[in-house]
Amino acid sequence: MTYPRIIDDGSVWIVIMPPVIWAGHFLAAYWIAAVWCARGMGVLAPAAWAILALTLIALAAIGWIARIATVRYEGLLRHEASIADDRERSRERFLGHVALLLCALNAVAVIFTAAPSLVFGQC
């Protein structure tokens, strides 16, 4: 009997984490801004700093996963080697590839989410 692999090599967690980080960042950024503004604090700067710090943490986490994904994929832009075979190695490379793409997508999404708080000074 084989069990789903959660954390060891070949597991899917590196694929799941980038969107989870984006979702957490999205929620937290909105919470911070909403609670701050609901309390009648007109100036956005302190909330914006908090969101900026959160953004850097989220980007660092995504960067860390991207590193792991690069190792699994064995590179950044390799398209000559196959990743679609029904072999253990191919599967791992495929997951690394997918995770890497998701890292790029979610890093952009996290930056876009944070952008308004850096542009506006008022609630």
Added chain:
Amino acid sequence: MRSPGTRTWCGPRLLRLAPLPVLCGCEGRHSWLAGAGAEARAIESLFWPFLIGSAIVWTAVMAFAVFAYRSAASDKGERVGRAVILWGGAVVPTIVVAMLLLTGLLTLRALSARSPALTVQVDGEQWWWRVAYRVPGQAEVVTANEIRLPRGETAELLLTSDDVIHSLWAPALGGKMDMVPGRTNRLTLTPLTIGSWGGLCAEYCGAAHAQMRFEVVVTEPEAFRDWLADEAMPAAPEALSEGGGLDAFLDAGCGACHTIRGTEADGPVGPDLTHVGGRGRIGAGLVPLTAANLSRWISHTDDVKPGVRMPAYPDLAPEALDRLVAFLMALK
């Protein structure tokens, strides 16, 4: 599948249809391309570059798709194709979207940074608009369904609602913002062109939503200040003294819902009628203010505006109705 017949048919047909959406709705008092306000112009100056840019991108992508579809597979093509996907499909779109986001955010910031010379509270009701001018050191001036603004000055509209979500939209002036119960939303408008501009509710709010309209009347600042001073006055004495009109009004019970300042009618439910005779339209922008329309409004309210929250008075004696209408018309 690739028969030449389909291709020659599709091309010209699409070309003929393409300009249609662009041609519709570019004129008139409800057009957001009328450029009657600074905010509308700011948005418009984003719109055209965005539209042209999108058209170029769309054409390029379509041309490229046709080219890719027609070219034969090859090893070199495979490499080039992957590079195109990486740059054309990911990197360049990300940069373009980031630029769009940034210009959008900066425009929004510029719009909300104007400091207002005038504060007007607009309260959305089912299905009309309560309007209150707030001038420092002066009592609030309450009116309804018509928002007067001075040309060239930035007005801050504080938007509220007591019942359901409404949305205030005067397309020609550029603003559109929701009125959410329990919140005060802020919208700034800087009208630049004298005129009477149409406005409407842009958020479905119940039966008469489509008939929930208003007028934005833009005048020169001096004329606006004269008007505001008049509007702050109680009802015209001539109207009150005239042939039993006020009595007819009070006898019919209109005062339970409507306020006429300077009389005992102080109902808070419906629009303030102190200067209703000076407004251009009745029924929340629905029909022009004429004696005939007013008479029909009072006697067959629900026919004029189905779903309306004012009872009809079909049984008023004709003389009472005439006196009532003359009285309301005299409330300038």
